Every structure is written in structure tokens, then in C-alpha cells.
Amino acid sequence: MKILISSHAFAPNVGGIETVTGLLAAEFVQLGQLVKVVTQTPSDDTEDRGYPVIRQPSVSELVSAVRWCDLLWQNNLSLRTLWPDLLLRRPVVISHQGSYCRAPAGIALVERLKHAVVRSTTSVAISKAVAACFNTDSTIIPNPYDVRRFSLDSSNEERPDDLVFLGRLVSEKGIDVLLKALAKLRAHGLSPKLTIVGVGPEFTATEQLAEALKLNNQITFAGLKRDEELVTLLRKHKVLVVPSRYDEPFGVVALEGIACGCVVVGSAGGGLPEAIGPCGIIVPNGDAGALAQALEQLLLNPNERKHLLSRAPEHLARFHPTTIAKTYLTLFHSKLS
Numbered sequence: 001m002k003i004l005i006s007s008h009a010f011a012p013n014v015g016g017i018e019t020v021t022g023l024l025a026a027e028f029v030q031l032g033q034l035v036k037v038v039t040q041t042p043s044d045d046t047e048d049r050g051y052p053v054i055r056q057p058s059v060s061e062l063v064s065a066v067r068w069c070d071l072l073w074q075n076n077l078s079l080r081t082l083w084p085d086l087l088l089r090r091p092v093v094i095s096h097q098g099s100y101c102r103a104p105a106g107i108a109l110v111e112r113l114k115h116a117v118v119r120s121t122t123s124v125a126i127s128k129a130v131a132a133c134f135n136t137d138s139t140i141i142p143n144p145y146d147v148r149r150f151s152l153d154s155s156n157e158e159r160p161d162d163l164v165f166l167g168r169l170v171s172e173k174g175i176d177v178l179l180k181a182l183a184k185l186r187a188h189g190l191s192p193k194l195t196i197v198g199v200g201p202e203f204t205a206t207e208q209l210a211e212a213l214k215l216n217n218q219i220t221f222a223g224l225k226r227d228e229e230l231v232t233l234l235r236k237h238k239v240l241v242v243p244s245r246y247d248e249p250f251g252v253v254a255l256e257g258i259a260c261g262c263v264v265v266g267s268a269g270g271g272l273p274e275a276i277g278p279c280g281i282i283v284p285n286g287d288a289g290a291l292a293q294a295l296e297q298l299l300l301n302p303n304e305r306k307h308l309l310s311r312a313p314e315h316l317a318r319f320h321p322t323t324i325a326k327t328y329l330t331l332f333h334s335k336l337s
Contacts, residue, residue, distance in 0.1 A: 001332060002034045004069035004090075006081040010039035010053065014226065016252055017097055020143045021075045025051055027144075027325035038065055038081055057081075066090060071332050077114050091335040093328075095124040095141070098249025098271075101133035122335060124328075126250045127271025139331060142274065144321040145255035149227065152261050153235050162192035162299060164237040164262065166230075166253055169200030174243035174267065176202075176209055180288035181243070183213045185296060192299055194241075197222045197233065234260035238305060239298050242266035242276075245286050251275035255319050263308045265294045275319075278311040 007021035021037065026049065028035050035051040042055055054061055066072060066084040074082065074094045085092055100114050118134050125131035125138040167173045175196065182194060196206070196219060203221075210219050225233055234240070240257030242248070247270030254264045254275040264280030266272045273282045281298065283290040298305055317323065 001329075001336070002068060002070045003028055003036075003332065004065050004072045005035060005037045006039075006072065006074040006078050007037060008040050008076060008078045008080075010037060010041045010055075012043050012045055013041050016143070016250075017076055019146065019252070020097075022049075023144050023146060023321045024075075024325050024328065025049070027321045028329070030322075031325060031329060033329070036065055036068065038062060040080070063088070070336060073328070073332070077117060079110070079113065079117070082117065091122070091332075093122045093124060093331060093335065094118065095126065096130050096134070096138070096249075097126055097143075098130050098133075101130050101249065122331070124331070127274045129247060129269075129271040129274070130249050141324060141327050141331070142319055143250050143252050144319050144324040145252050145259060145316075147259070147316075147320055149231060150234070150256040150259040151231075152259070159236060159238045159261070161195060161237045163194045163239050163241055163295065164197060164234065164257075165194065165241050165243075166197045166234075166257070167242070169196075169198050169202040169206055171202055172244065172246040174245040174286065175206050177243045177245065177286055177288050177291060178241055179206070179209050179213055179215060179219075181292040181295060182215055182218060184288060184292035186215075188292075188296060190296060190299065191218055192295070193218055193220070195220045195222050195233065195237065197225050197230070199224050231260060234262060237262055239295065240264045240280075241291075241295070242272060243283075243291055244269070244272065246270070247285070248272040254280070255316065258309070258312050259316055261309065263298055263305045265291065265298065277315040279308050279315055 009018050011018055011022055025035050029050045037053045038057050040056055063084045066088050071091045076097045077094050119136045123136050123138040124141050126143050131138040131140055210216055240262040244267045249271050251272040257264050258279045264276045266276050267285040268282040269285045281294040283294050
């Protein structure tokens with residue numbers, strides 16, 4: 001099968017969609033499929049990925065790529081690369097990552113057009129929460145995580161560090177909720193250390209809040225970490241905290257943490273609980289008190305952490321890239337028959 005993948009963002013950019021597209025493109029090739037990727041991400045990158053990447057395609061390049069394929073898979077809907085299919089009529093499968101899943105408000109012509117497209121194409125949602133956003137039946141196929149990178153280090157069972165936050169420093173990620181939870185824990189006589197991994201526009205505000213709450217001596221700002229450096233850091237921590245204020249569409253970060261031996265405390269809204277599964281605790285979005293209670297429970301009970309992580313192998317197996325890729329290929333083949 002010749003699969004054309006449309007991914008608006010792609011490597012060398014770093015992000016969830018970029019990672020998922022790269023993982024699944026590689027798996028499709030390993031499973032014997034022919035793959036091309038079209039993206040709007042520019043790059044001078046000459047890495048041999050085993051498939052061609054067409055960056056910022058011209059009209060003729062895009063039409064040629066769609067003509068070449070047996071099926072077009074869009075990892076997040078892009079009207080910019082969908083229009084040639086109106087002429088060439090290739091089967092289309094669109095995976096929704098959550099960026100346009102809210103019901104359109106007001107005029108919002110682009111959003112309304114996207115929702116109309118969703119109703120008339122084969123729809124894949126990365127979580128039950130995303131599927132519920134659309135007035136159509138969606139096949140639920142979760143995102144995979146990078147099993148080759150994120151894994152346990154069996155030689156190091158000691159975890160000297162307590163809490164880790166991994167994410168962009170923006171208000172919707174709820175870092176302020178986590179700092180307020182730490183202040184509540186201190187009132188209970190607990191002062192766990194927190195490592196903040198990430199950068200973003202709320203960095204200064206986060207520093208100021210930490211100072212106002214007198215948490216400076218508990219917090220380490222680690223900046224941006226990637227690849228093996230990130231894996232090494234996660235393996236040193238007991239609990240990964242994902243305190244999002246908004247409803248996360250899914251939560252690959254939770255899978256990465258679990259794979260590195262962290263239990264996860266995360267927000268209950270959206271698809272994040274589906275990623276956490278039986279390997280952590282969920283709390284109401286934005287509730288610093290509930291978050292503090294969950295953190296106290298896990299920090300003081302190593303046996304509970306061990307029990308939660310005992311379920312990790314079975315849970316993580318559902319999100320192995322090969323498993324996810326085979327699920328997609330079954331769907332793709334059904335569209336060609």
C-alpha cells in the first residue's frame with residue numbers, strides 16, 4: 001500500500017504530532033508499506049528516514065503526491081493538503097489530535113468547514129474524549145509513545161528525586177496549580193522537591209509565584225530536556241505530575257513517564273485519564289487541594305507506587321508503536337477493499 005501522510009508539523013520540530021507522525025511512518029515502512037510525508041515544516045535536514053519528506057510542497061508537488069498514493073492519512077486535519085483529493089478521490093483517513101475539536105462558536109468559518117469535513121470522511125480520534133467532540137462515529141486509536149527511548153533502567157531502582165513536571169510553561173498546563181499544591185503540602189509538614197522541565201511564556205510568572213509561596217528551595221528549573229537526557233531525568237523521579245487546567249486530548253507525556261518508572265498524578269478532564277490508566281491517580285482540573293492530597297498519598301506510600309506500576313507493562317503494551325501502526329493498517333485496508 002502507498003500511504004501519503006499529511007502532518008502540518010514534522011521533525012525537526014519537537015511536539016506531540018511531530019513525534020507520533022515520525023513513529024508511525026517508520027512503523028508503516030517496517031511493516032512493508034510505501035510512505036511519503038508532506039509537511040509545512042521547513043528544514044535543511046538530509047536524514048534518511050526510509051521515506052521521502054516533501055516540505056512546503058508546491059501545488060504540483062502536492063497533486064503529484066496525492067496522485068501517487070493509494071490512501072491519504074492526515075494526522076490532524078489540514079485543509080491545505082486535503083483539497084487535491086476533491087479531484088483525485090483517494091480514500092482519506094483523518095486522525096484528530098484535539099486542536100479543533102471544540103464546537104465552533106460564532107462565524108468561525110474555518111472551524112465549521114473542518115467539522116463538515118470530519119462528518120464526510122473516515123474519522124479517527126486519539127481518545128474517547130476527542131471522539132465525543134464530533135457529530136460522527138470515530139474509530140478510537142490512541143497515540144503511541146517511543147518505546148525505544150522511554151523505558152525502565154533495571155540497574156537503578158533508587159529514585160532520589162520526588163516530583164517532576166514536564167511540559168510547556170503556559171497557563172493551561174497548570175504549573176501554578178502544582179505550586180499551590182506544594183504550599184499546601186508544606187502546611188502538612190511535607191516539602192517534596194520538584195523538577196520543572198520545560199520553557200515557555202509563563203517562566204517568569206512561575207518563578208515569581210514560587211518566590212511568593214516561599215518554595216524556591218524545593219524547586220529546580222531544569223529548562224528544556226530531550227532524548228536520553230530527558231529519559232535519565234525521568235528515571236530519577238518518583239512521581240510525574242500533569243496538572244493541566246484544560247482538558248488534554250490525550251497525554252503521551254504520561255506514557256513516557258510511566259515507561260520510565262514514574263507513577264502519574266494528572267487532571268481528570270479530557271483524554272489524559274486514558275493515558276494514565278491504572279498507573280496513577282487523577283484529580284479534578286485546577287484543584288490544588290485534591291492534587292496535594294494525591295501527592296501526599298503517593299509520596300508517603302512507596303508500596304502504593306509499586307502496586308500502581310505493577311500494572312504498567314500491560315497498560316503500555318496498548319500504546320506500542322507497532323500495535324498502533326497495525327491497527328491503522330487494518331483500518332486503511334478496509335478503506336481500499
